Amino acid sequence: MGGDSDDRVCYVISDLHIGGDEQLEEIDFLDELLAFLGRLEDTDENAELVINGDAFGLWEFTQVEGLRKFDVLAETYPELFDQLRATGEQVDITLLPGNHDHELAAYEEYVERFAEYNVELVQAESLTRAVGDHVVHFEHGHQHDPNNRISEWGDPNSTPLGYYYNTLVTSRAGQLSDRGRYNWLKDVQAVTPTERMPVWLLSKYFYREMNPLLRYALLPFLLLFNVSAVLAVVAGLDILGVWTTPVTVTTAFLAQFGAAGTAVWFLLAVNVAITGLLLLVGIPLYLLRRDIRKTIDRFGVFETDLTVDAEAPYEDAAREIFAEKPRTSVYCYGHTHRPTMQSVDGGLLVNTGTWLKRLHRRDGLIGVLPPVFYPSYQLCAVRIAEAPDGLAVEYEPIQKPSPSPEELTLTERLLTLGRKPDTELPDRRVVGDEGRDVAPESEPEYAR
Numbered sequence: 001m002g003g004d005s006d007d008r009v010c011y012v013i014s015d016l017h018i019g020g021d022e023q024l025e026e027i028d029f030l031d032e033l034l035a036f037l038g039r040l041e042d043t044d045e046n047a048e049l050v051i052n053g054d055a056f057g058l059w060e061f062t063q064v065e066g067l068r069k070f071d072v073l074a075e076t077y078p079e080l081f082d083q084l085r086a087t088g089e090q091v092d093i094t095l096l097p098g099n100h101d102h103e104l105a106a107y108e109e110y111v112e113r114f115a116e117y118n119v120e121l122v123q124a125e126s127l128t129r130a131v132g133d134h135v136v137h138f139e140h141g142h143q144h145d146p147n148n149r150i151s152e153w154g155d156p157n158s159t160p161l162g163y164y165y166n167t168l169v170t171s172r173a174g175q176l177s178d179r180g181r182y183n184w185l186k187d188v189q190a191v192t193p194t195e196r197m198p199v200w201l202l203s204k205y206f207y208r209e210m211n212p213l214l215r216y217a218l219l220p221f222l223l224l225f226n227v228s229a230v231l232a233v234v235a236g237l238d239i240l241g242v243w244t245t246p247v248t249v250t251t252a253f254l255a256q257f258g259a260a261g262t263a264v265w266f267l268l269a270v271n272v273a274i275t276g277l278l279l280l281v282g283i284p285l286y287l288l289r290r291d292i293r294k295t296i297d298r299f300g301v302f303e304t305d306l307t308v309d310a311e312a313p314y315e316d317a318a319r320e321i322f323a324e325k326p327r328t329s330v331y332c333y334g335h336t337h338r339p340t341m342q343s344v345d346g347g348l349l350v351n352t353g354t355w356l357k358r359l360h361r362r363d364g365l366i367g368v369l370p371p372v373f374y375p376s377y378q379l380c381a382v383r384i385a386e387a388p389d390g391l392a393v394e395y396e397p398i399q400k401p402s403p404s405p406e407e408l409t410l411t412e413r414l415l416t417l418g419r420k421p422d423t424e425l426p427d428r429r430v431v432g433d434e435g436r437d438v439a440p441e442s443e444p445e446y447a448r
Contacts, residue, residue: 008131009045011396012382014052014140014334015354017100018080019073020060023186024174027077029355032379032398034083041087045385048129049091052334052352053098053140057189059166060100060174069103070113081117088118095121098335099142099150099162106156125153132386134329134431137321141335141351144313148335165194182208184407187375190357192337193310200359203370207409219411221270223367310336318349329391329431330384339378339395341426348393348431352382357403360421372412375403376423387430394428 013036018027027033040049061069074081087093095114097104104110105123114121126139142148148162170188177185184204191200206215255261318331322345332350339353359373379398384391408416 010384014352017057020057021171021174023177037087047091054100056101085117098140099148134391135327136330141333390432395425
């Protein structure tokens, strides 16, 4: 282990979110993670594995406290900890706390516990590594998220808004998930941003929990809502005698098809009647809501900004690091669960994604059906190594079958035909030596 930085290869993963109350203890990617660690155990490279935050879901443990959480993790996942010990005998494994496992920075005993499994826990907000003539900056990224920023690093009592969400909502979901028709509530951790939670719950209720007879009875009405809204207006014009032609022509046309035409006419009539009533009630309610919203905005009451920009704060942070430390060529973070890579001021801004399931919102093309949250996996490790033309950064995909065939109902699959999410990872990029000033600079003690 160790070795010269000139031939160092860094592998980076983040946001595993391992552990939590009841159903949250299930790891869908355990086999893939064990295989990845096993491959590193057999590598001939001078490799280091950096686990860049949120390896564990300590916030999601509400029935045990303190160091007892480590004991529960080791007892629940013996294969994982055994493999960490075996891999750590061959390559360096460095663990950096995130927001969900910030407690790792709060107790010195955690350093000793992880050392028993050949994992070096760095109780800092960030760390750096020299790779060839370049330096890579690692941090989880939650310090740039106002909802999850730890105001006093290392203080176990520092609890941002995200802490309460996860202890009150996420952990409770883990306790209740197996009570549903399907065990779907445990996927609450994959819902990002968290403001989508109400819509996600509505979607899963409609497609998973609702009585099938009721759902299929509502489908025609919801699918035809937009058409029915237009027909309701036309019907109103017919009743007022302003414009009767469309109703007359439609009635005559459907009459040609006998019983089938009568059934269609009846279906349209019911939809038009219900839609008309909703429009009569909905329009004044919309105007009232709009006026109330304007009043609230005018007085500045209840103004909140829960949706955090997933890119801009990290671009700014990368620019600052690149300016202050010219040898730094890569700013590597996680937290947002979105594997992305972009150039910033001659360096690279790299997000390591997540090993959790990802949920991609797909809104309906017609009608007013709840959106479908299409599940996928984008398991990956980021590999950072010196190359002949500079510092190379590339995503190594970890193959795992799509969960969509089992987790989407027939209705959801039909509504998302041709609309599957793009799960391709970013292409390999190289930071050229000419793009950065490689003058020597002092490094913190946790850099090597």
